[in-house]
Amino acid sequence: MRLVIIGSGFAGMYAALSAARLRDIQGVSPEALEIALVAPEPTLVVRPRLYEPKPETLTAPLLDVLNAIDVDYVQGSAETIDSKTRTVQIVAAKGARKTLPYDRLIVATGSRLFRPNIPGLAEHGFSVDQLDDAIALDRHLHALAHQRQSAARDTVVVAGGGFTGIEVATEMPSRLRAILGKDAKPRVIIVERNSAVAPDMGASPRPVIEESLRNLGVETRVGVGVASLDKSGVTLSSGEHIASATVIWAAGMRAAPLTAQIPAERDNFGRLLVDRDLRVLSVPGVFATGDAARAACDGIGNYALMSCQHALRMGAFAGNNAAAELLGIPTKPYHQEAYATCLDLGEAGAIFTLGWERTLKLVGAEAKKTKQQINTVWIYPPPAERAAALAAADPEHVGEL
Ligand SMILES: Cc1cc2nc3c(=O)[nH]c(=O)nc-3n(C[C@H](O)[C@H](O)[C@H](O)COP(=O)(O)OP(=O)(O)OC[C@H]3O[C@@H](n4cnc5c(N)ncnc54)[C@H](O)[C@@H]3O)c2cc1C
Structure with missing residues (x-):
């Protein structure tokens, strides 16, 4: 068999x-x-x-x-x-x-x-979806350091203000500073089609997310979509054009x-x-x-x-x-x-919620510790030792909170 x-x-x-x-x-x-x-x-x-x-x-x-x-x-x-x-x-x-x-x-x-058929997205859009995508974005960010400083060089637009979009956007200010150095003026903008960021997270965690974005200097454009991308940047459905060398698609x-x-x-x-x-x-x-x-x-x-x-x-x-x-x-x-969410907010920490209604349980540095534990320990493979590996796989206990 x-x-x-x-x-x-x-x-x-x-x-x-x-x-x-x-x-x-x-x-x-x-x-x-x-x-x-x-x-x-x-x-x-x-x-x-x-x-x-x-x-x-x-x-x-x-x-x-x-x-x-x-x-x-x-x-x-x-x-x-x-x-x-x-x-x-x-x-x-x-x-x-x-x-x-x-x-x-x-x-x-x-x-x-899911990459919709938006003009220029296939040629000019980045993502953090698969390993190759994330590596391509990282190489691109490092290559920016060899370009002359400009608003477009230092601006990252993240299309999609859901879970992934927020995690990418809040990580970007420190990543850009580390790569581009002191002269850079990093600007990060989230574009979200819904009327608020984190549309699926519900009312309880949203104020903390919005405050963290403000503290990190991450701008938002809500109620608008991405209309097209080209070499110079991105044009929104509102007609606004944002000069940007880096547009990251994080929706769907x-x-x-x-x-x-x-x-x-x-x-x-x-x-x-x-x-x-x-x-x-x-x-x-x-x-x-x-x-x-x-x-x-x-x-x-x-x-x-x-x-x-x-x-x-x-x-x-x-x-x-x-x-x-x-x-x-x-x-x-x-x-x-049981259902929990743990959303990374870059240098602003993280939030941890419990239940399908997403009740806020931890914020800031405390939630960040949980996020790091999840991301570096809990979701990794068990040890390559037979008894321990098999013991880790009891379905009734896998992913228990
Ligand atoms: C940036 C980012 C942040 C995220 N953050 C979170 C988070 O904070 N919390 C959370 O719970 N989830 C998060 N997710 C979602 C999470 O990563 C996915 O839900 C999870 O990876 C799904 O696991 P999976 O095993 O079903 O699929 P995957 O992890 O996608 O694995 C599928 C595997 O199948 C292989 N495969 C596909 N097609 C074939 C084929 N034809 N033949 C052979 N192999 C094939 C692929 O190579 C891959 O190895 C995030 C995802 C992204 C991209």
Whole structure:
């Protein structure tokens, strides 16, 4: 029997750990139940940190931990899924193709930034979505230091005032000062289509966010969108033109393209609709998890968000349940009642909220300590030691607050 997991993000990593844990508990050998993880690189890209400096350091190795738990790493990108013949076509680094049959498949391919068809965005826009994007932005910022000082050189426009946009924007003043030096006059502007920044954060944390932006000198333009980009900067829907060498797109996510190959229902973000066990509805043998799936996280109408917090735990339940089906034992319905947000605000600290209504619990330096703990410890892979790694993957405890 073979379980194939596609994607080595937070969800894929925990799917592998949790499936291996159940196999181990049931005393089943790795030969009797093969677990294979397909990904372009055997690394975890720590996406929630990609707004930070030195993005090339923001990955964690996975090969040793996969070896320790007897999960086979298959190098490559899954190109096609045939859910009728239960096979995945994989393209490896040098173009070599192989076909991997599966008995159960877990789609853990995550998400991508959605870039709308705005004139100039593809050519002139930056992002912090994937590792390569963050590295390209970082190189660009360093290259600015070799240009003569000008308003455009020193101005960064962040399109999107949601979670990611705010984290990028509040990090920028100190990043620009560090790169451009004393003569620079860094200016950071958030453009948000809604009538206020942080539209999804609700009323409780917004005043703290707005005050932090003011203290950092981050300007906002609300109720306007980006109309176009060109070499000179960005033009807003209001007609305002902002001279800027750096426009960062930080608005909107979509499930990764591979999900489109599964003949099943999807939501507006392209996420596959799944049942409480994270099985894709009406496609036998296929599970989806993390940002690739739309899953209920409780019985009162809350759904998992495209977030690391949900991806970790959804991954653990998907891995457990796909393995449980193959081993003929009961599955465990996914549930995640607790919900927290921790928003980095650069030199202004952070905020930490609890509950779906986002009640403010910590602000400033205290919240920043929690953010650093999350970003440098909690979301990293467990140690590459078999017993510790398997113990870390009990779905009932993964991502517990
Ligand atoms: C700048 C930024 C800040 C964020 N901040 C936060 C935060 O503070 N808190 C929070 O909870 N979330 C945050 N997020 C969101 C979080 O990063 C995602 O929700 C999370 O990464 C989802 O995990 P995942 O495993 O589902 O997908 P991903 O992390 O996207 O991983 C998917 C994996 O699948 C692989 N893959 C894709 N297609 C294929 C294919 N065809 N074949 C093989 N492999 C494939 C990819 O290479 C990748 O390794 C942030 C995201 C960004 C970009």
